[in-house]
Every structure is written in structure tokens, then in C-alpha cells.
Amino acid sequence: MNLSQAEPEFEALLDYLKHNRGCDLTEYKRSSLVRRLRVRMQSINIGSYQDYLQYLQSHDQEWMALLDTVLINVTSFFRDRDAWDYLAHEIVPKIVASKQPDESIRVWSAGCAAGHEVYTLLMLFAEALGIEACLQRVQFYATDVDEAAIGQARLATYNSKEVTSIPPQLLEKYFEPTPNGYVFHRQLRRQIVFGRHNLAKNAPMSKIDLLSCRNVLIYFNGETQASIFVRFHFALKNTGFLFLGKSETLVNHRQIFTPINLKHHVYAKGLNLELDNHLLINPKSSKKQALDAMTYQVRIWQTAYETSHEAQLAVDVNGRLVATNEQANILFGLTLNNYHRPFEELEPGKLLGSHTSMKAFYRNRRRITLKNIEWNTLKGTSYFDISIVPVFSQKQHLLGVNLTFIDVSDR
Ligand SMILES: C[S@@+](CC[C@H](N)C(=O)[O-])C[C@H]1O[C@@H](n2cnc3c(N)ncnc32)[C@H](O)[C@@H]1O
Incomplete structure (x- = not known):
């Protein structure tokens, strides 16, 4: 063959x-x-x-x-122990020291497989801050494209062979031996938001202090890696760090990330990246399509996340939810798991669907505002002005729509 x-x-x-x-x-x-x-x-x-x-x-x-x-799911606790020691002694203390005593810290394990990596991160921060402060201040996100792996990660239960790489004092402190295996600290693991997330397609998390993406990028081609690095750049705070796997480097992407420790593959966020600067990352790229897809993601993500304090979300031309801001998540109870689901099946989509058809909107491509839309929930009745704005590429191709829900109940 x-x-x-x-x-x-x-x-x-x-x-x-x-x-x-x-x-x-x-x-x-x-x-x-x-x-x-x-x-x-x-x-x-x-x-x-x-x-x-x-x-x-x-x-x-x-x-x-x-x-x-x-999707090779091989993973372990403290994988490449030296790198984790470096993180524990150099990077985690830096992050903690850069914060006010009660300021929150956000950590993302991207491509978390069965959870070993995010629980390792949790132990590092709990050790640095103490369990109580970690519970109050640190928010962890653990995402993977593989639903089954996330299911495993949520269970937080590991066999005796898997836990051998955990230092004994940490094993004793953070795991409970049960007949089914070693179970990670119940309270601490509530600090983790798990979700399905495709690094090559979905909008990134935001305001991240430490982004660990290890042994995932090696599977992607150069073009896709470049687009993922742009997303990572947007995901990180200006003071944020990126932690890659042992065989992963950022050689061609030095403009947007600065190496902090090349041996342990830790990088800091580099220059400010404007929307169109993505070409810097891959100047020789001939695959325009990939860049268009990247611009599309960034444009929708930026519009939805950063423009207002109102609940905002973005839907792509196929009618799938691609981005939400925190206000929208709170208002409609949306989570990462709703990403890429048909919008019409979700609460805001149902609310909208009883007043207008998205298909008609995609045909007309004009911004519209629906006034005083009634929304009945168990908590009572609210009223919204809903504005639907088309998002176009530079070449005027329709990429999707941005929806803003303005609560006008008190007006
Ligand atoms: C080799 S494991 C690495 C696990 C862990 N980060 C570590 O270093 O031990 C690779 C993980 O990447 C995930 N993965 C592959 N493609 C992905 C994608 N497009 N988006 C998110 N995760 C992906 C796989 O499902 C798998 O769980």
C-alpha cells in the first residue's frame, strides 16, 4: 500500500x-x-x-x-518534571507577585486530555497561594476537542500507576485514595471549568495569566499552528505566559512571543498584535484561505467580546454559536459546551426565533434592531432590544452576525 x-x-x-x-x-x-x-x-x-x-x-x-x-491522548502528571519545577519556582511566583492580594488569576490548560495537566497546574497554584486563597482567586479552564477525554478529566480519578509521577507529599495532600482510584481534592476541582474546544476553530478564552498547551501543536501543520498562536496571543493578558511541550517551539513566531526559558518552553506575550498584523506571523504564506479563516475568527471574537458591557454573542454563517461575552454567558446560562451548537436550539436563539428568521437576515444582510422583545423565564419577565449586526470580511463576504441584547425592562 x-x-x-x-x-x-x-x-x-x-x-x-x-x-x-x-x-x-x-x-x-x-x-x-x-x-x-x-x-x-x-x-x-x-x-x-x-x-x-x-x-x-x-x-x-x-x-x-x-x-x-x-487525537492521541497520552498524558501524565508533571510530564517533563524539570519544566514543571521551573514553572513552580519561577513563573507561578511571578504571576502571584504581579497581582494585588485579592486579584483573580486565570489559567488555561488547552488540550487537557484526561486532566493530568490541569490538576498539576492546580497543585502548583494551591502550593503557591494556599488552598483557601486558590479557591478564592484562581479560575482554571480545561479544554480539549475530545469529549471522551474531558469526561475522564471531569471524573478526576486515577489509578495507582498514573499517580506515581506525583511527588508523595502532594499526592497525600491533594488526592483521596478510594476503592475506585485516587480522586483529586473535591473542593479544588470545582475551580475548573471543563469544556469542549477546538483550538483550530473556536474563539479563545480571554485574560489568561498562564496558558499551558503542551504536546498538542505538534500534530498541526504550520499554517494552523500560526493561526493558533494568534489566538493564544489574544487569549493572554499582556503579562501572561505561554507554556509549551518539550518538542514544541515558537521559532517562527518570535514577533508575538518572547522566549523566557527556551529549555522549558516558556514564553511571554510579545508585541501588540493588531488585527491585520497576522501577516507578520506568516509572511510567506500563500494559503490565503487559512488566513481568511483566521481573520474571521479574530474579527468575530473581538467584536463579540470587547465592544460593550451588554450581553453579546456571535453566530457564524452556518447558524452556529462561535463566541459569547461574559454578560451573555450569565444572562443565558451559556458555557463553552454551547459553542458550535446551532444557535436556534439555544435560549437566545429561541427568543430571537419567535420574532425573526436568521435565514431572512442572512439574505438581507442589513443591521436590524428588534424592540422591546419579551422574555419570560422562571425568574420573571424581562424586555430586550436586540440588535443584529452583520460581520463582513475585508472583501465584504458575510462571516456571521453579532447580536447584542440590551435589557430595557426598566425603561
Ligand atoms: C498528547 S495529548 C497532550 C495532553 C497534555 N496537554 C499533555 O501534555 O500531557 C494531546 C491532546 O490534544 C488534543 N487535541 C488534538 N487536537 C485538538 C484540537 N484541535 N483542539 C483541542 N485539543 C486537541 C487531543 O484530544 C489530546 O487530548
Whole structure:
């Protein structure tokens, strides 16, 4: 079997997955994709891409098994111990020292797999601040594209082999041995917000002090890595740090990140990045499409998150929720798990849907404001002015819409 990268049968497979299963693997490095696909095909005794495509078409669950093989979930507590020691002694104290005593700290483990990484981060901050202060001040986000991995992470239960890499005094302090395994500190783990999040597609978290994304980027091609670094730049506070895996570097992205410790792959946020400066990161890029996609993400993200104190959210042209600000999350009880769900199925979408059709809006492409829209909930009745604003690319392609909900109940 010839598994060369340019084979049309291989491309047909990726195409099928993208259009029929909503699973876009085109951003992943071809060499590792080919290798992982081969592993899966061999395990079910299939020798050609063509046969595998047929198999995918006739077995509903197969794409999930394939995804499991592609998204390698290998992880451990204190993975690359030296780097974690450096973080504990140099970076965490810096972050703590830069804050007022009661100021909050935000930490993101992106590509958290089964949670080992975010619990390691939690132990570091609990050690630096004390458990009480950590409970009051530190908010952790743990995200992964793999729902099953997040499920594991939420359980916070690990077997005796997995916990061997945890220093004994920390194991004793933060884990409870139970008949099912070692369970992470119940109260502390409530500090973590878990969610499904695709680094290559979804808008980033914001105002992050420490972003750990380890052993994830190696799977992506250069173009996608560049777009992820832009998102990371936006995610971090100006004083924030980025912590990468042992074999991951930012060699081509030095303009936007400054190395703090190259051995341990810790970087600080570099120059201020304007919307159009993304070209700096990849000046030779010929793949305009990837850059357009990136601009699209950034534009929607910026519009939705930063422009006002009103509840705002953004929906893409396919009618999927792509970004929300904190006001919208509070108002409608939205979480990361709602990202990429059809907007019409969500509470604000239902509220809107009884007054206007998004399809009609996409046809007309003009900004509109709906006045005094009544919203009945268990808490009572409120009234909103809802403004719907189209978001266009520089070439005037419609990217999506930005919705603002202004509470006019008291007016
Ligand atoms: C090798 S594990 C690394 C886990 C952990 N960060 C560590 O270093 O131990 C890679 C993780 O990246 C996740 N991943 C792969 N593609 C992703 C994407 N597009 N967005 C978010 N996570 C992704 C996989 O599901 C997997 O859990």
C-alpha cells in the first residue's frame, strides 16, 4: 500500500470526514495523520483508503474510533518534571507577585486530555497561594476537542500507576485514595471549568495569566499552528505566559512571543498584535484561505467580546454559536459546551426565533434592531432590544452576525 500524502483517495477520505461528519482533519500534519490512519486501518484489516472510505460510510460509529486514534491522548502528571519545577519556582511566583492580594488569576490548560495537566497546574497554584486563597482567586479552564477525554478529566480519578509521577507529599495532600482510584481534592476541582474546544476553530478564552498547551501543536501543520498562536496571543493578558511541550517551539513566531526559558518552553506575550498584523506571523504564506479563516475568527471574537458591557454573542454563517461575552454567558446560562451548537436550539436563539428568521437576515444582510422583545423565564419577565449586526470580511463576504441584547425592562 502506498501511503503518500498526495493520494486522491486519501484526500477523498478527508473530504468525506469534513463534509459528512463535521470533522475537519485537514489542519493536522499529513505525515502523522497518514501514520495514525494506517494504525486504525490495520486494526480492522483494511488495506486501501478506498475500502476504508466504504467502511466509514457503512459504519456509523467508525469516524469516532478513527478520531480516537488520531487525537492521541497520552498524558501524565508533571510530564517533563524539570519544566514543571521551573514553572513552580519561577513563573507561578511571578504571576502571584504581579497581582494585588485579592486579584483573580486565570489559567488555561488547552488540550487537557484526561486532566493530568490541569490538576498539576492546580497543585502548583494551591502550593503557591494556599488552598483557601486558590479557591478564592484562581479560575482554571480545561479544554480539549475530545469529549471522551474531558469526561475522564471531569471524573478526576486515577489509578495507582498514573499517580506515581506525583511527588508523595502532594499526592497525600491533594488526592483521596478510594476503592475506585485516587480522586483529586473535591473542593479544588470545582475551580475548573471543563469544556469542549477546538483550538483550530473556536474563539479563545480571554485574560489568561498562564496558558499551558503542551504536546498538542505538534500534530498541526504550520499554517494552523500560526493561526493558533494568534489566538493564544489574544487569549493572554499582556503579562501572561505561554507554556509549551518539550518538542514544541515558537521559532517562527518570535514577533508575538518572547522566549523566557527556551529549555522549558516558556514564553511571554510579545508585541501588540493588531488585527491585520497576522501577516507578520506568516509572511510567506500563500494559503490565503487559512488566513481568511483566521481573520474571521479574530474579527468575530473581538467584536463579540470587547465592544460593550451588554450581553453579546456571535453566530457564524452556518447558524452556529462561535463566541459569547461574559454578560451573555450569565444572562443565558451559556458555557463553552454551547459553542458550535446551532444557535436556534439555544435560549437566545429561541427568543430571537419567535420574532425573526436568521435565514431572512442572512439574505438581507442589513443591521436590524428588534424592540422591546419579551422574555419570560422562571425568574420573571424581562424586555430586550436586540440588535443584529452583520460581520463582513475585508472583501465584504458575510462571516456571521453579532447580536447584542440590551435589557430595557426598566425603561
Ligand atoms: C498528547 S495529548 C497532550 C495532553 C497534555 N496537554 C499533555 O501534555 O500531557 C494531546 C491532546 O490534544 C488534543 N487535541 C488534538 N487536537 C485538538 C484540537 N484541535 N483542539 C483541542 N485539543 C486537541 C487531543 O484530544 C489530546 O487530548
